[in-house]
Amino acid sequence: MKVSKNVWLLVFLVAAALALAGCGGGSKDCSPNCTYKDMVVGFLQTGSEGGWRAANTASFKETATQLGINLKFYDSQNDLAKQVAGFRQFIQDKEVNVIVLAALETTGWDDVLKEAQAAGKTVVLEDRRIDAPDNLYATYIGSDFAEEGRKSADEICKLLEGSASKNVWMLIGNVGSSAAKDRGQGFKEKMGACGITITKEQTANWSITEGKQVTEAWLKETKDVQAIFAQNDEMGLGAIEALKEAGLKPGVDVFVLSVDATAGAFKAMLAGELNVTVECNPLLAPQVYEAALKALNGESLPKWVPSQEGVFRSTDPNLQEITDSRKY
Ligand code: GYE
DSSP: OOOOHHHHHHHHHHHHHHHHHTTTTTSSTTTTSOOGGGOEEEEEEOOOOSHHHHHHHHHHHHHHHHHTOEEEEEEOTTOHHHHHHHHHHHHHOTTOOEEEEOOSSSSSOHHHHHHHHHTTOEEEEESSOOSSOGGGSSEEEEOOHHHHHHHHHHHHHHHTTTOSOOEEEEEEOSTTOHHHHHHHHHHHHHHGGGTOEEEEEEEOTTOHHHHHHHHHHHHHHOOOOSEEEESSHHHHHHHHHHHHHTTOOBTTTBEEEEEEOOHHHHHHHHTTSOOEEEEOOOOOHHHHHHHHHHHHTTOOOOSEEEOOOOEEETTOTTHHHHHHHOOO
C-alpha cells in the first residue's frame, strides 16, 4: 500500500512534537505515575578523593542497577568549574529528568539551578548542602556536619579529661565545602566547654598525603599538641604516619579523632593508633532515588532528610565485631 508523502510528513511532525514535549524520556511526562525505569539520572560526583567517596559512588551505581535506573555518572575531578559545566551538560541532555548534585562548594549554584528549573529538571542534593534558595531544588539528603563537629569536640574533651593543656590541631577538608565549614563551626561551638584551644588549623583537602605533609610541617615547629581533629579519616591516617615518623605514639602521646568511620579508621583503631571516628553515612543512594521519584511524581518533600549516624571508639569492647559488620 503506497503511503502518500503527506502522511509521512504528518507522522514526522507528530513525532517531533512528542519529542519536543518530552514524551519518551527526558521530562516528567510519566508523572504522576513515574517508576524507577522512567528515571534518567545525571549524577555530579565531587571526584574520587577517598574511602568515603568510593562508598558513596558505589552506592549510586549499584542501587541504580538494582532499581533499573539509567544513571549518567559525571566525575567532577574535585574541580568546581568542571562540576558546573557538567551540570549544564545534563540540563541540555533531553534524556535526563533528574540531576543529583554532591556540591564541591556551597556557593555559585543559583543561576544553574534556575536554568535546570526552567528546563523542567528535578534536582536533588546529596551529601553536601549548598547556600541557595531551597525552592530551587527538591530536597537535600545528607549528614548534619555541624553535629559531627560538635560530637568531635565532645569526644576530644573526654579524651583530654585531666590533661594540663588542651592544644588541638585541626585538619580541614576542601575549603568552601559544607562538610568542612560545618564540621569546623560545630567543633568550635563546643570546644570551649572543656577549654580546648585550636593552636593550628589548615586544609589538607581530605587527602592522606596532604594530612601527613601538613602534620609533618607542624611537628617541625612544635610537639606541644595533645590531640588532632581530622575532618575525615584519610587526613587522620596521614597525621598518624607523621606522628610515628616524629617518634610519637599516635593514640597515646597524641590523641587522634577523625570523621567518616570508613574501614581504614577501624583498622587504625584496632591498632590503637586512632582513638575515635565519628560516623558519616555514604550509602545515600536508596534515599536519594526514592526522593527523586517522589519529586518526579509531584509529591512535596521535606527540604532536608538528615542521616542517622554514630560514634566509634578504640575502647569499644566489641570493636572487632563491629569492624567485621561494616559495609564500607
Ligand atoms: O567526610 C570526606 C569526603 O562530603 C561527607 O567528603 C563528605 C566528605 C567526607 O571527601 O571523606
